[in-house]
Amino acid sequence: MGENLLYLLPAVPLVTALLSFVIRSYRIVEVVHVAGISGLALLSLGLVKSLLGGQTFFALDGMLYADGLTAILILLIGTVGFLSGFYSIGYMRHDLAHGEVKERDLSTYYGFYHLFLFTMILSAISNNIAILWAAVEATTLGSAFLVGFYKHKTSAEAAWKYVLICSVGLAFALYGTILTYSNAFSVVQDAHKAMLWTELIKMAHQLDPQMMKLAFVFILIGFGTKAGLVPMHTWLPDAHSEAPSPASALLSGVLLKCALFAMVRYYAIALQSVGSEFPQTLLLIFGLLSVGVAAFFILVQNDIKRKLAYSSVEHIGIIATGLGVGGPLGIFAAFLHTINHSITKSLLFCTTGNITMKYGTRDATKIRGMKKVAPLTGFLFAAGLIAVAGSPPFNIFISELMTLTAGLKSGLFWPMILLLLFLVIAFAALVILISETVLGSPPEDLPRGETNWMGLLPLGILFVFMAGLGIYLPAPLNQLLQDAVGVVLGH
Template structure:
């Protein structure tokens, strides 16, 4: 319990502390506070995950805080992916400050809101209060909007306002779904003080009014699906992800979208118990395939590297939704694993795009050229990340996409899977075009050869190594966490996948 209390407190304390550093003229104090906050967040998050693995769940603050295996997956992602992106921020934002692209006040505000952003996401994935879930998701919008508009340019401010307006309107639909669920639970429990807790509602979910849950889940998917970036509520995402500083883009894409998806999963569990699995799975299946399909065509039309990656976020969140929509143990496992692998791949590529932007001062694939000569380490890592994102073996995303195919065939939805694979092939062609134009070719004139900081290259390499490791072997703690999470989603105590998801090289000892 002490670890989860510290985990929720540290980011907010560190974030508020940054506001007292605006009068200082040196970045050293800010960097020290930033590193301290990141280190504590990582330590606390890993200990929370370990505690959940050992005890099954953590419940504290009079039921307000609740962390089960499903929560632990997302806590771990925030801790690991967020910390690495935060470490990458050190070199990136110091360079932006040194070159005059931001002033010192903006530099401090960036770090303040980054840690407040971490805190709001951690609350969203660990709270047991359904109203606080909505509040925390709305808070993630407000804190991250400052990151999107940190440069103060017309385009970045426009993206920030667009982000706030679209997500706030969208999440308002999520509030309708939340209130419908609360009132439904209150009618069953006859105790409003208990009807706000997800774990209590889950215990009585089979007794909920099915007609209200049909409507509530539709609102939830539209509302929180907006924050996930699902089509057609995705329009804020390409602008926000492309205009934010690259490490902030990494956190937005790799972590924030997942937090909203967890909320959708929480209500998926309640709805499935009330009305059966067919309805919630059908909604996620349709929204998922539409998101993957529409985004794949936008991907091949984009010239802006970060904007192209943003559409890949829509594509992969659609693929995650599609996996959950396929259902069954394998579909749920595939969706959760793809959540993890997509987070690592997208964080890698956004951080690598930061190195590219600092070197070329452009995001245009028709200007950025010859990376293999200008910045060879970044070029190799960028290419590796793109291949991983494209689902090329032996990286982790191949394993999760392979599992999605298995889930679809097992569920008898072969044609759905075929269309999905066609869309993924189109998206892969967009990645291939980007690699051919940026990594290969003649180096851009006037661009001096040389890598970014060693720290930034190391962070990107760690992301790639993690993707490679998951593709080769899923460690027992992660496997157990995913298996327990699937059991929570399906309402089953013992979930087994057998050997259906083992790839040839994963059977080697």
């Protein structure tokens, strides 16, 4: 059952993508698209369910593999892929109606949307480290079109930066991959086994530690670029702000985590091979740096989507900090934060879609009085921002507190105080944003009213997740996270 799912899961978006590319009529493509995302969501949930309790599956001669870590990613890809895919329909119809895009572009959009999902799934389920690298690189290529979707000058610029910087960054990751492979090969003398993560983790303590350190640095730079860690993050605000909002949701919500989890695979190997100090210190430094730099940038940006993009950098930094703190609690916190951030950031990016549809701008100095113009959108936007600011009653509060607790437990008193101070800056930046855009007085000439229900329903569902996880952690999810922690710590 589980093995079949490993085949089916990538097949569904791939087939949907191909169908979308060949079908001309956008009405039919929409139907195909809905079928595709629904199928994907069901299959993901099916796989996650069968993985509960520390199950693992192999397929394709061990090339494909699923465990607790995979489950988290698949859960995110399935849920966010479905919801922002659903949201895309209303959003794209609006763009079509306003002449921003042509009918033909819609087929291409949905095609690339599913291609992008396919590459992300591949990165989540590949056990072969070379395929893992290739899949992450392919996510760049699959999503480059989405970033450059609009025919604006700015989108071309953003797409250029995105592809160039990420490809260069990932070249480093390729080096790391090769080093790891040759390291393993000299241990086992078996080309097939030396490529498989499940074998690597078994022989981790036999690997040459010096080489593994070097490999981990390359991996950190490489996948760190793609995950948006400072100082390799420069492409991120451009790409995430220029993409269509539902695609931004997918980029910020899921893609960053795919790259991050690729790094986590190597982190697990490094923990056993070179001990915990080296990889953890590196992650802690990169994590704190990301949170600090991003916090200031959130404050000074004017474009709301850029603010949100920097907020993603900040949260990736918090996740990296959690991993850097290490231990069962730190890693648990990091994974919980991964899920929480995905939900919240997808909600926010989709909401900005509604806002741009309404106001026709992303400039935070022009968007005013959302509470009167579009109360529901304004409410969701404010709630989402409060959540990413790390305030109760929403989910991110919990995982941030957990990260802090884990940090203090590891005796990292001053780094944690630093983290908290950075978080206050980010908090201030975000509440100021709410204060200006949601509460201020609206422009007189703007018609009141919400966008269509298709643009609100997925957001409502995300909001329920966000608020629900803020006050309760369901047992299956807890189980899933424990499994993932077990995978990393090798229990």
